[in-house]
Amino acid sequence: MKSYVLITGATGGLGKAFAVECASRGWPLYLTDLRPEPLELLAGALHRTYGVPVRWRACDLTDAGQRTALCEALRSEQARFGGLINVAGGDHEGLFCEQTSAQLRSIVRLNIEATIEMTHALLRLRDASETFRIVNVASLAAFYPMPYKATYAASKRFLLDFSLALRQELAGQGVTVTALCPAGLPTTPACIAAIEAQGVMGQLTTQNTGAAAAGTLDAALAGKAVYIPGLLNRLLRALGGLVPPTVVAWFIGRRWGAARRDLGNPAESSILVPEASPA
Amino acid sequence: MATNLTGKTIVITGATSGIGLATAEELTRRGAHVIGVGRSVGRCRAAEERLAALNPAARPAFCTADLALQSEVRRLAGEIRGLLAARGPAALDGLVNNAGTFTYWLALTTEGFETQWAVNYLAPFLLTHELLPLLAAAPTARIVTVSSESHAHTSLRWADIQLRRRYNGLLAYQQTKLADILFTAELNRRLRGQAPHVHAFAADPGLVDTPIGQKGTPELVQWVWQRRRDAGIPPAKAAQGIIALLDEGLAPRPDTVYWRHGQPRQPSRQAQDAAAAQRLWALSEQMCGTNNGSLS
Numbered sequence: 068m069k070s071y072v073l074i075t076g077a078t079g080g081l082g083k084a085f086a087v088e089c090a091s092r093g094w095p096l097y098l099t100d101l102r103p104e105p106l107e108l109l110a111g112a113l114h115r116t117y118g119v120p121v122r123w124r125a126c127d128l129t130d131a132g133q134r135t136a137l138c139e140a141l142r143s144e145q146a147r148f149g150g151l152i153n154v155a156g157g158d159h160e161g162l163f164c165e166q167t168s169a170q171l172r173s174i175v176r177l178n179i180e181a182t183i184e185m186t187h188a189l190l191r192l193r194d195a196s197e198t199f200r201i202v203n204v205a206s207l208a209a210f211y212p213m214p215y216k217a218t219y220a221a222s223k224r225f226l227l228d229f230s231l232a233l234r235q236e237l238a239g240q241g242v243t244v245t246a247l248c249p250a251g252l253p254t255t256p257a258c259i260a261a262i263e264a265q266g267v268m269g270q271l272t273t274q275n276t277g278a279a280a281a282g283t284l285d286a287a288l289a290g291k292a293v294y295i296p297g298l299l300n301r302l303l304r305a306l307g308g309l310v311p312p313t314v315v316a317w318f319i320g321r322r323w324g325a326a327r328r329d330l331g332n333p334a335e336s337s338i339l340v341p342e343a344s345p346a
Numbered sequence: 347m348a349t350n351l352t353g354k355t356i357v358i359t360g361a362t363s364g365i366g367l368a369t370a371e372e373l374t375r376r377g378a379h380v381i382g383v384g385r386s387v388g389r390c391r392a393a394e395e396r397l398a399a400l401n402p403a404a405r406p407a408f409c410t411a412d413l414a415l416q417s418e419v420r421r422l423a424g425e426i427r428g429l430l431a432a433r434g435p436a437a438l439d440g441l442v443n444n445a446g447t448f449t450y451w452l453a454l455t456t457e458g459f460e461t462q463w464a465v466n467y468l469a470p471f472l473l474t475h476e477l478l479p480l481l482a483a484a485p486t487a488r489i490v491t492v493s494s495e496s497h498a499h500t501s502l503r504w505a506d507i508q509l510r511r512r513y514n515g516l517l518a519y520q521q522t523k524l525a526d527i528l529f530t531a532e533l534n535r536r537l538r539g540q541a542p543h544v545h546a547f548a549a550d551p552g553l554v555d556t557p558i559g560q561k562g563t564p565e566l567v568q569w570v571w572q573r574r575r576d577a578g579i580p581p582a583k584a585a586q587g588i589i590a591l592l593d594e595g596l597a598p599r600p601d602t603v604y605w606r607h608g609q610p611r612q613p614s615r616q617a618q619d620a621a622a623a624q625r626l627w628a629l630s631e632q633m634c635g636t637n638n639g640s641l642s
Contacts, residue, residue, distance in 0.1 A: 083454045087510065090458075105456045108417055112457035115635045253451035259562055270564060275452035277460075277510030 068094035070147045070194035071120075075128060075185060076155030078105040080254025081204065084276035085152050088284055090117040097146060098123040099137065100155070122146065128155050128181035129173050138188040150200040150287075151189045153182045153226075158219035160257075171218055178222035183229070190242070200287045201244045203230045207295065209248055210304055212312050214320035215327065223248075227293070234292055243290040247283045250300045252276050264326045272300055350593045352377035355438055357426060357477065359413060359469070360445030362389040364556035365492065368581035369442060369588050370397055374404045376589075381426060382408045383445065413445050413469035414455045416634060423476030430480060438480035440592045443470035443491040443526075448571070450563035452513040459633070460508035462515075466522035471529055472634045474546075475641065482541040489533070489546040490591045493604070497524035498614035502622060507629070515567070525626060527613050531603045532623040536641045547591045548613070550606040551584035553577050583607075 072089050076082040077098035089096055090113040098106055103125040110121040122144075126137040141148075156178045159170040182203055193199040206220070209227035213220035227246050234244035250272040253259045262269035274296040286294035295301045307315055356373055360366035361382030370380045374397045382397070384390040390408035397406035407429055411422035430436040446466045453461045459468060470491045481487035500520040503509060509518045530548040537544050555578040559571030590608030604613040616622065631637045 078456065080454070083456075083458055084452075084510070087454065087458045091510075108415070108456050109458050112416070112459070112633075116458075116633050253453075256562065259451060263564065273451075275510075275513045276454070277452050277513055281511045 068092070068149045068200075069197060070149035071095045071097040071122070072150035072152065072200075073097040073099065073141075073148055073185070073189060074152045074154060075099050075181065076153075076204075077123070078102070078109055079154065080258075081249075081252055081276050081280065082152075082154040083109065084280035085154060085202075085283075086113060088277070088280040089152075090119050090121070092284070093117065093119055094149070095120045096122070097141070097148070099126050099128075101125065101127055128185075129176040131176075131180070134181060134184050138184070141188065141192055146192065147194040148189050148192050148199070149194050149197050150202070151185060152202040152204070153185060154204045155181055156204060156222075158216060162215065163217055166218075174218050174222055178219070179225050182226060186233070190237075193242075195241070197241075199242045201230075201233070201242065202283055202287050203227075203244070203246050205230070205246045205248050207248050207250045207300060207304065209246070210307060211319060212316040213323075214316055215323045231292055243287060245283065245287040245291055246293050247279070247286075248293060248295045248304070249274060249279050250297065252279065261326070265322075272297060272303070274300075351589070353379070354440060354592075355379045355381065355430065355433075356440035356442065356592060357381045357383065357438060358442040358444055359383040359473070361408070362386070362393040364558070365551050365554055365581045365584045365588070366442070366444040367393055367396075368585035369444065370406070371400060372582065372585050372589055373592070374401045374406055377401065377404055378440075379404055380406045381429060382406065383411055383413070383422060384408060385410065385412050413473070414447075414459075414461055414464045415457055416464075416468065416472055417457070419469055419472045420476060423473060426477065427480065435483070436480055437483040438477055438487060439484045440488045440490070441474065441477055441481060442588060442592070443473065443489070444588075445469065446492060446522075446558065448515060448519050448559040448563070450515040450567055452510065454510075460510060460513075460518060462518045462522050463508045463525075466519070467525040467529070468630065468633060470526060471630045472636065474533065475634070475636045478541070478544070478640060481544050485543065486594050487544045488592050488594070489530075489544065490588050491526045491530055491546070491548050492588070493526040493530075493548040493550055493613075494520075494523040495550050495552070495606070496520045497527055497617055500524060501616040502528075502626065504625075515563070516570075524614070524617055527604055527617040528619070528623040528626050529630070531618070531620070532627045533641070534601075534603065535620075535623075540640060546603075548604050549588050549591060550604065550611065551587060552579055552606060554579055554581055554584045556581060 072094050074085050077086050078100040106123040110123045114121045127133045159166050203226045205226040206223040208220035209223035230244045230246035251262050262273050279296040283294050356378050358366050358370050361370045362384035370382050373380050387410050390410050394408045409425045411418045449461045455464045527548045530546045533546045553574050555575050587607040602610040604611050
């Protein structure tokens with residue numbers, strides 16, 4: 068990769084893993100996330116450790132005005148891009164009826180709107196001399212209707228279908244699109260608690276972010292459509308595909324209902340929490 | 347009781363619990379001026395009060411810092427320089443790199459380093475660099491980095507030294523403890539030319555009854571750490587071995603790198619690999635941005 072790879076949500080658990088993995092492969096980086104301080108620290112350390120150019124710019128991707136300003140800045144800086152990793156995404160804890168409309172809107176804005184707009188903008192700033200790699204972070208939740216995470220899972224389904232369709236549309240134009248569909252990732256104390264609440268299954272289906280990031284980049288370079296980290300997760304996905312969606316929803320509802328009771332209904336959080344997803 | 351350590355100024359990281367707190371307590375009893383480092387303001391304050399109650403004349407002090415971050419290590423060093431300058435001639439007689447952590451799941455710091463690699467290895471490397479001018483300003487000075495016999499179970503995986511792609515918490519822990527010994531050996535080699543009156547040691551505290559390995563880990567792994575803990579000696583006993591290395595009156599052979607309970611020991615073959623030590627040093631300088639430092 069000679070040109071910049073843009074990573075959204077770059078200072079979160081999975082975003083950092085992608086940033087480090089790209090840098091260790093010698094790829095120039097352009098990082099964005101909500102707050103400037105962690106971006107500056109990460110960019111400095113990556114540049115020092117791996118010797119790659121690292122640029123960054125803070126942006127609230129749920130805000131359409133800020134997204135436009137970011138894309139405007141990218142254009143005026145005349146950076147050329149060889150890849151885009153759409154990591155920024157999230158969910159709000161709580162049942163559908165407990166969530167505020169502002170929270171629901173922010174899920175759609177971040178997971179869907181931001182991904183579409185960044186993809187659209189970056190394709191116009193691509194370095195035509197190399198294959199442009201797009202990675203969209205979906206989730207295993209993309210494959211199933213998920214009670215307790217209805218909006219989140221549906222937004223991930225959008226990303227999966229969007230990725231598959233765009234991949235076909237841009238085939239032959241030097242663009243690949245890969246959807247990453249991980250099970251729960253141990254990125255925050257809340258995510259780790261959710262994995263623990265699932266007992267042995269949580270243990271077995273959980274992959275470390277470093278392995279997930281490395282495997283995803285290999286899959287992207289190979290032009291794969293979908294990448295699911297972990298053999299067991301691939302197997303579960305294959306089995307899940309044989310069962311009607313209404314049955315899957317019933318089964319997940321039962322599992323997650325039990326897991327929620329184990330966790331003790333967590334206090335509704337006012338911020339977007341990153342991918343705490345199912346298995 | 348006046349001892350060789352009375353009036354000496356010694357920095358101890360991870361000094362709010364376990365081996366670090368026990369070392370700080372014993373040093374304070376012996377009249378040393380301890381500057382402790384901890385992550386939580388509340389725990390630092392509690393530890394400071396505990397030390398002051400043991401020996402108010404020793405004037406213990408604490409600084410709060412998250413050693414997982416290099417930016418925090420640098421800020422901490424500045425704070426220590428300020429504390430020392432306020433007390434008179436700025437010199438430091440000892441540094442105990444004790445703070446250590448265990449993480450079961452791969453966790454990257456804000457700066458993108460694997461957390462155990464950052465806390466258990468890079469922080470001692472960088473803090474030693476930052477404080478070296480103060481240590482060199484003392485008539486003699488000692489640097490003790492807490493390692494572990496578990497270093498002998500592994501070698502450094504150069505292709506993926508932070509184990510990001512194939513992470514295993516225990517393996518990552520063992521690697522950091524091996525890296526601590528290699529760092530100490532290479533540090534001594536460099537100090538011989540730059541500051542021959544400063545000596546570095548790596549200490550194996552043995553199995554100690556401390557709460558490491560109990561947070562954010564699955565029950566099975568907690569159980570393993572708990573068994574280690576049950577077989578362990580009290581922290582106060584482990585502290586004796588560290589204090590022996592700080593006390594120049596006990597004069598440990600400065601050419602011996604690895605110690606347990608105040609006795610010289612042979613570390614693993616991998617830990618004695620001079621070429622690996624130099625390679626690790628160069629890599630660590632790049633990671634910490636110390637390429638233009640006094641030890642380069």
